[in-house]
Amino acid sequence: MSLVKIEGLCxxxxxxxxxxDISLDVERGEVIALIGKSGSGKSTFLRCINGLxxxxxxxxxxxxxxxxxxxRKLQKLRLKVGMIFQQFNLFPxxxxxxxxALALRVVKNMSAAEARAVGLAxxxxxxxxxxxDSRPHQLSGGQQQRVAIARALAMDPVVLLCDxxxxxxxxxxxxxxxxxxxxxxxxxxxxIMVTHEMSFARSVCSRVVFMHEGRLHEMxxxxxxxxxxxxxxxxxxxxxxxSAATAE
Amino acid sequence: xIQSFDFSALSDYSDVVRHGVYITLLLITVGAALGxxxxxxxxxxxxxxxxxxxxxxxxxxxxxxxxxxxxxxxxIFFGLPQLGVSMSEMTAAIVAMAINLGAYGTEIVRAGVQAxxxxxxxxxxxxxxxxxxxxxxxxxxxxxxKMWPTLSSQIVIVMMGSAVVSQIAVQDxxxxxxxxxxxxxxxxxxxxxxxxxxxxLAALVRLALRLIGRWVLATGEVP
Ligand SMILES: Nc1ncnc2c1ncn2[C@@H]1O[C@H](COP(=O)(O)OP(=O)(O)O)[C@@H](O)[C@H]1O
Ligand SMILES: [Mg+2]
Numbered sequence: 001m002s003l004v005k006i007e008g009l010c011x012x013x014x015x016x017x018x019x020x021d022i023s024l025d026v027e028r029g030e031v032i033a034l035i036g037k038s039g040s041g042k043s044t045f046l047r048c049i050n051g052l053x054x055x056x057x058x059x060x061x062x063x064x065x066x067x068x069x070x071x072r073k074l075q076k077l078r079l080k081v082g083m084i085f086q087q088f089n090l091f092p093x094x095x096x097x098x099x100x101a102l103a104l105r106v107v108k109n110m111s112a113a114e115a116r117a118v119g120l121a122x123x124x125x126x127x128x129x130x131x132x133d134s135r136p137h138q139l140s141g142g143q144q145q146r147v148a149i150a151r152a153l154a155m156d157p158v159v160l161l162c163d164x165x166x167x168x169x170x171x172x173x174x175x176x177x178x179x180x181x182x183x184x185x186x187x188x189x190x191x192i193m194v195t196h197e198m199s200f201a202r203s204v205c206s207r208v209v210f211m212h213e214g215r216l217h218e219m220x221x222x223x224x225x226x227x228x229x230x231x232x233x234x235x236x237x238x239x240x241x242x243s244a245a246t247a248e
Numbered sequence: 249x250i251q252s253f254d255f256s257a258l259s260d261y262s263d264v265v266r267h268g269v270y271i272t273l274l275l276i277t278v279g280a281a282l283g284x285x286x287x288x289x290x291x292x293x294x295x296x297x298x299x300x301x302x303x304x305x306x307x308x309x310x311x312x313x314x315x316x317x318x319x320x321x322x323x324i325f326f327g328l329p330q331l332g333v334s335m336s337e338m339t340a341a342i343v344a345m346a347i348n349l350g351a352y353g354t355e356i357v358r359a360g361v362q363a364x365x366x367x368x369x370x371x372x373x374x375x376x377x378x379x380x381x382x383x384x385x386x387x388x389x390x391x392x393x394k395m396w397p398t399l400s401s402q403i404v405i406v407m408m409g410s411a412v413v414s415q416i417a418v419q420d421x422x423x424x425x426x427x428x429x430x431x432x433x434x435x436x437x438x439x440x441x442x443x444x445x446x447x448x449l450a451a452l453v454r455l456a457l458r459l460i461g462r463w464v465l466a467t468g469e470v471p
Contacts (some may be wrong), residue, residue: 052370071378078376089371093389093466103375106385148371155375 001064003028003190004049004159009058011044018044020214022058026159026192031185033201033222034194036211037237042194045211046161049192050074050081063158080106082152086164088144090136090151094124097132100151108155122150126180142173147179153184160184162193198241201228210234255437263427268424269445271338275420276407276453278342283349283406284399288388290354291361296380305354312351318412320344325416341413350408356361357397393465400457402457404450421445 011019026032034042047053049060051067051074057223060067065077067212091099100119104110110118123129126146136144152160162181166174178200185191185204195201199236201208201222208225210218212233218225229235259318281382290305297305312320325340335343364387372382392399414423425442429435 052374074373075376075378078374081374083371083374085367085371087365087367087467089365090369091386091390093369093393102385103372103377107376151375187442210380 001061002026002029003063005059005061005193006049007059009048009060010056011041011048012055012056018214019048019055019204020212022081022216024209024216026190028158028190028209029188031189031191031205032193033154033205033208034192034211035196035198035201035208036217040211041214042211043163045165046163046192046194049159049161050078052083055201074117075107078152079155080158082155082160083147084145084152084160084162085164086166086167088136088149090144090149092136093235095133095135096139096147096150099147099152104154118154119150122154125146125152125153127176140173141169142176145169145177149177149180149184159190159192162191162195164194166195166197190216196241198226198238210237210239222236251432253437254434255441257432257434258428258437258441261424261431262358264424264428265445267419268421269449271423272407272421272449275338275341275345275410275413275418276403279345279406279410280349280403282342282346283353284402286346286350287357287399288392290350291357292383294358295361295383309351309354312348313355317344317348317409318415321349321412321416335355337413337416337418340416341410341418344372344413345406345410348409349402352406353399354401356395356402357391360395361387363394366393372378389465393461396457396465400454400461401443403457404453407450407453407454408446421449 002023004026006022006024009022010017010018033064034045035113036042044053047056049062049067051069054069055067062077063080064079064082066073067077068074071150091102094102097116097119100122101112101115104115104118105112108115120129120132123132126149128146128150129145130142131139136147139147149160149165165181166177169177174197178197181191181193182204184198193205203222205222207219209216210225210229210231210233212218212231218229218231218234225234229238249347290309293305294302319342321344324344325337327333328334361383368386368390369379369382373379377385410420413420413421414426417423421442425438428438432438
């Protein structure tokens with residue numbers, strides 16, 4: 001069975017249909033780029049996978065574990081799914097190390113020493129072992145996002161969901177975060193990421209998924225999707241992002 | 249005719265004043281600690297308890313905020329014994345202060361929790377925490393930090409309001425003042441001195457609260 005298996009996923013907010021009958025299988029080690037216009041449902045899609053949004057119909061399995069509304073079952077599922085947010089969402093009152101160690105203590109019931117060891121190892125992995133005692137506000141945006149990645153990795157997830165993780169960063173800080181994700185991808189981590197970094201998607205991702213009006217409109221290998229887009233919507237979207245990039 | 253002032257008459261009563269200061273500080277220390285605990289528990293209850301508990305908490309908060317402190321105190325000290333709940337003057341005073349601060353504190357802490365970015369809850373639950381764990385480990389501390397100046401002001405307000413506990417014969421600073429006044433008839437002098445002492449106490453309590461805010465709340469290690 002695929003690592004992430006999504007079948008017939010539908011989601012509406014009130015009368016607004018945001019996700020329409022989405023099915024997608026993600027294999028272990030795949031890196032998927034989700035692209036599409038703002039409002040096309042990319043964030044909602046990611047948030048359904050770890051149960052932050054409740055789907056209306058359809059099924060999602062992660063590592064054979066079904067996503068269900070029940071809090072206890074969700075908790076178990078979320079141990080397998082790491083989520084990284086656009087706004088980092090670090091815990092402001094905790095140091096970088098405590099940010100990575102807190103859930104190990106609270107959720108995995110690790111001893112303080114064990115949790116610190118794991119937390120520190122993950123911080124080192126994102127190149128921030130030396131900032132373990134810094135508070136979030138003492139770190140740059142890029143460093144904060146790397147701590148957020150370390151925090152997610154500390155739980156040993158089988159898949160990472162990244163929602164525009166570089167969109168809140170100053171341009172010169174984007175690369176250090178992408179670098180970390182690139183390394184994770186090389187090590188075989190399964191990643192589903194919403195991104196506007198087309199060159200990154202092209203060079204790192206195994207598959208690109210174009211969302212349009214709540215549907216998986218077109219998907220395929222990056223070379224195909226970027227080099228030979230089949231639908232007019234994707235052509236138009238790529239045209240817009242290309243001209244936006246040149247305009248910058 | 250303007251009387252000449254005579255502060256020396258007060259010197260015989262310095263022990264009474266000292267005891268009054270001690271009682272007032274004791275009341276506010278214990279009352280504030282309990283009141284904060286009540287506030288936090290009420291905010292927690294409003295988030296996690298069934299509807300009837302939430303309604304009870306809301307009623308409690310509204311009841312306290314719409315009645316005078318003196319009436320709350322009399323109710324606890326004179327009223328409750330009729331229901332078989334009697335306590336010493338000191339206990340009644342502390343309970344009244346905790347209940348009073350608890351109600352205002354609930355609204356203040358709740359505002360802090362409500363102002364917490366949704367992303368904090370989401371980050372915590374995405375890591376596998378329950379909402380309850382997220383509340384205690386992630387949301388509460390920054391909310392208290394954010395609202396600490398407002399909470400501190402409220403604690404000082406309650407401390408000033410505590411003067412009325414002298415009405416049930418708790419021997420606080422105001423009780424001492426009234427007592428000395430009745431003995432010496434040096435009203436101006438004694439109330440002048442006691443006013444000054446209250447100002448100093450308020451300043452000290454504010455300072456202590458600032459230090460607590462800085463040292464205790466700012467070091468949010470994983471417990
Ligand atoms: N909590 C919500 N309540 C109501 N509407 C929402 C909510 N979250 C998202 N939406 C709507 O769902 C649509 C898809 O949003 P989103 O998934 O954030 O798109 P994207 O991430 O692709 O920009 C948008 O029209 C948005 O306004
Ligand atoms: Mg989005």
